[in-house]
Amino acid sequence: MVDTKVTLSGIVLDNPVIPASGTFGYGKEFAALYDINCLGTFSFKGTTREARFGNPTPRIAECNAGMINAVGLQNPGVEAVIARELPVMKEFFHKPVMANVSGFSVEDYAYTCALLDKEEQVGWLEVNISCPNVHNGGMSFGVDPRAAAEVTAAVKAVTTKPVYMKLSPNVTDIVSIARACEEAGADGISLINTLLGMRIDLRTKKPVIANKMGGFSGSAILPVALRMVYQVYEAVQIPVIGMGGVSSAEDVIEMMLAGATAVEVGAANLVNPYACRDIIADLPRVMEQYRINNLTEIIGGAHHG
Amino acid sequence: MKQGIYTIGHNRPLTADVWEMTLLGDTTPITAPGQFINIKLEGLFLRRPISVCDWDGEKLTIIYKVVGRGTAQMSRMAPGEKLDVLAGLGNGFDVQKCGEHTLVIGGGVGVPPLYGLAKALLAAGKKVTAVLGFNTAGEIFYENEFKALGVDTVVTTVDGSYGVKGFVTHGLPERYDYYCACGPLPMLKAVYNAAPTSGLLSFEERMGCGFGACMGCSCETKYGNKRICVDGPVLEKEEIIW
Structure with missing residues (x-):
């Protein structure tokens, strides 16, 4: 019998598989399809201080082995999430959930996190300082170590829950950003968010996405994500949640060998709504195939010896 | 919504670039005209949403226009080939x-x-x-x-x-x-x-998932924000904001 359990800042997960924010809503579309209590946890839709519609459409584009999105953090706002989404979620999901938070100022982040801190259902805060979709937005925090540290410290000051800083890959030195977050008190690092990309329609000769650019995700980005998880694992002492292009149990194990304690699955959920359930079901078989008895023991395995 | 494997019954051109395809399989997820299906195609990342033209107990009929890689690939498929389909998406006409x-x-x-x-x-x-x-x-x-x-x-x-x-x-x-x-x-x-x-x-919009998860196809209406894929594609005249 293999052991798929991992521990994320003191909370034990049955397995390391976590649907990534923005690909799983607040869980209900998937709970209608399967019992989502099989998940390690899930990271709910990026939540901001105020309600947002997001960017104009079209905001989705097909790519080779991936997709671009420029949704732009559509969400009903933190008060509505607490009043409407969390009570509904409690009915079908009985594990601590990861609250994903975005903001447009340090005060926004602190305000939203302070409210979510009071919610018993929330196990961790995942703070997105990397969303490339919003003008004036998260991007500026995620590309500057000082700004990233400032957000980290502001959030840590208003919560006792573990804080995972979700980093942008659109930087020259991911390690310096991760270190700055750790020094400012982050309990963990989530990476990577989407890579800034674009597509152009040959018929209209204009960008496919109304916002021109968007975040590239999907299986194509797995090697980039693995490399960054590997680098950050070596640079920090705090746990790393790895994500980017993961769509199979093999990918989960590869991400853990690079240094991830838990692994998020994003775009794959949009193509196969059962992706996370299937990966979790497949994990024991793949572990046996590679003679892995305990997933915790393989975290960062690619670095040793 | 339900995921299923469907077998192509026939796939024939109606005009120079419009094709009719029948898919044999479980049609019970389809509950209203105007709903759509989302088709997984080999080598393409996102599924392709296509509206349902007609259905009975054994098969559903779709009609699609060849406009890009996905639909071009569909037009080359032969009877007997299998497709991974999410069926019964969207609200349809009431x-x-x-x-x-x-x-x-x-x-x-x-x-x-x-x-x-x-x-x-x-x-x-x-x-x-x-x-x-x-x-x-x-x-x-x-x-x-x-x-x-x-x-x-x-x-x-x-x-x-x-x-x-x-x-x-x-x-x-x-x-x-x-x-x-x-x-x-x-x-x-x-x-x-x-x-x-x-x-x-x-309405039509570029979609990510087709089942309400990604918020890719949202639009603003007088009744609030709606996702074309699950709250639509059919909207009431009275709620539309152009």
Whole structure:
């Protein structure tokens, strides 16, 4: 019998598989399809201080082995999430959930996190300082170590829950950003968010996405994500949640060998709504195939010896 | 919504670039005309959403226009090949909301879902008139299928090569008490402005998932933000913000 359990800042997960924010809503579309209590946890839709519609459409584009999105953090706002989404979620999901938070100022982040801190259902805060979709937005925090540290410290000051800083890959030195977050008190690092990309329609000769650019995700980005998880694992002492292009149990194990304690699955959920359930079901078989008895023991395995 | 593996029954061209495909498999997820399916294609990342034209106990019929890699790939598929499909997506047309004499208005590949709708309206004892708009005579499909249902059918062509010259708005009859429309955005807007009655309009948008998870296809309405894939694709005339 293999052991798929991992521990994320003191909370034990049955397995390391976590649907990534923005690909799983607040869980209900998937709970209608399967019992989502099989998940390690899930990271709910990026939540901001105020309600947002997001960017104009079209905001989705097909790519080779991936997709671009420029949704732009559509969400009903933190008060509505607490009043409407969390009570509904409690009915079908009985594990601590990861609250994903975005903001447009340090005060926004602190305000939203302070409210979510009071919610018993929330196990961790995942703070997105990397969303490339919003003008004036998260991007500026995620590309500057000082700004990233400032957000980290502001959030840590208003919560006792573990804080995972979700980093942008659109930087020259991911390690310096991760270190700055750790020094400012982050309990963990989530990476990577989407890579800034674009597509152009040959018929209209204009960008496919109304916002021109968007975040590239999907299986194509797995090697980039693995490399960054590997680098950050070596640079920090705090746990790393790895994500980017993961769509199979093999990918989960590869991400853990690079240094991830838990692994998020994003775009794959949009193509196969059962992706996370299937990966979790497949994990024991793949572990046996590679003679892995305990997933915790393989975290960062690619670095040793 | 339900995921299933479907077997291609037939796949044949109706015009130079419009194809009709039947898919054999579980059709129980489809509960209303105007719903769509989302098809996984080898080598492509996102599924391709295609509206359901018709369905029975064994098979569903889709009609698609070859406009890109995905639909080109579909046109090369042979009977017997299998497709991974999410079926029964979207709200579809609510026949109960429709009037005693409902006009179904379709433009180009917006026509197919109206065929299933016309059948459902007739089954509910309502009178149906169809106005089907195309660019030119060579692009017309399903005129005979609508007529075979016993539906009064007006065809319009932009170049006047067949039927009424002009847009679907030039072919609207004088009397009807409700309409259902599906077609390109400029057509929907023209119908919205031209038709005095209440109606239902089916919209298209680039989608990520097709089942409400990614928020990729959202639009603003008078009733709040809606996702075209689950809260639509059919919206009420009264809620639309252009």
